[in-house]
Amino acid sequence: MRIVAALGGNALLQRGERPDAAVQQHHVHDAARSLAELVLAGHELVITHGNGPQIGLLAVESEGDPALTVPYPLDVLGAQTQGMIGTLLARELVGRLPGRAVTALITHTEVDPHDPAFKHPDKFIGGRLTEHQARMMELDRGWTCARDGGHLRRTVPSPLPVAVTEVPAIRALLATGAVVIAAGGGGVPVVRNPDTGQLRGVEAVVDKDRTAALLAEELSADALLILTDVTHVFTRFGAAHPGPLTTVTPGRLHELDLPDGSMRPKAEAAAAFAERTGNLAAIGPLDDALGALLGTTGTTVRARPAPHDRGAAALPTGPSAHGPAAPPAAVRTHQEREL
8 A cells, every 4th residue: 555654743752852952863773663663564655744933942953043044034044944853753663664765855835826825824834922022023024913721822834735735756656666754844935926836935833734735746646644643533622531532534533622733734635535535544653653543443434334244443455556555454353433
């Protein structure tokens, strides 16, 4: 199978941890084991990742650097995070996959210059600001700031991804047997000049989960895995007894009341991929990517009921269009709640 695996921000940094390189290397070490299992099982793999803490850190450093006339733009900072995170992942995977090429690719994501998000920036980035700092940044640099809980922070546009520019290059790399790391942080946001084809960076960030779903669709992937720090999507999230979902339709997923800043974008991306392609999407734990694929853990998202008994996780059993036959479906060992 051809798989796109999207790593949540917890792949590199847990909430409350210091953003030191050693901390992030430790988490990447653990994530690489789970990802390598997919490749060792015979699957093609493209990895995407978040970059929220990293681009926020670079933005703060750039804003405070007295050697700069103006801070570096967000598209350039996004490219920097792709290189930084890409090399950490690549090094770990090379060690776990001897003889297999692993390539981290700087990737651009085209957005619509007329996307309404440019007029309504709502994505938080960077650190906390005082009232005075926020007003000065709004006056001097044209920033937009808003309250994030009890503090002010900068907000930037988060337009929808339209196309991933490097898809042909990713396809070519996959054809060689390489594992590809691409579209980190949602990709470097760019707009294309319709007359010249020239790409221009824009001051925005693109949602990583939406880009992962688009990339999986453009690559004709058989599965999209969104890997995070929870085992399932839950109903009654935050209640004393939340309900884990094991199998769910895109329509039911859209109906759930999920947190906007964490699970909702993951659920929307998984639902969109399943709806548009009819293929498997799954949201599951970062430390068991293969289990999320097989359905032994995580929440499986399907547009149509699987053509088999209620207890089995549906996977293609014939030859894949992209490589060797997929492994047989694994039988669930826990009670399944199908919606």
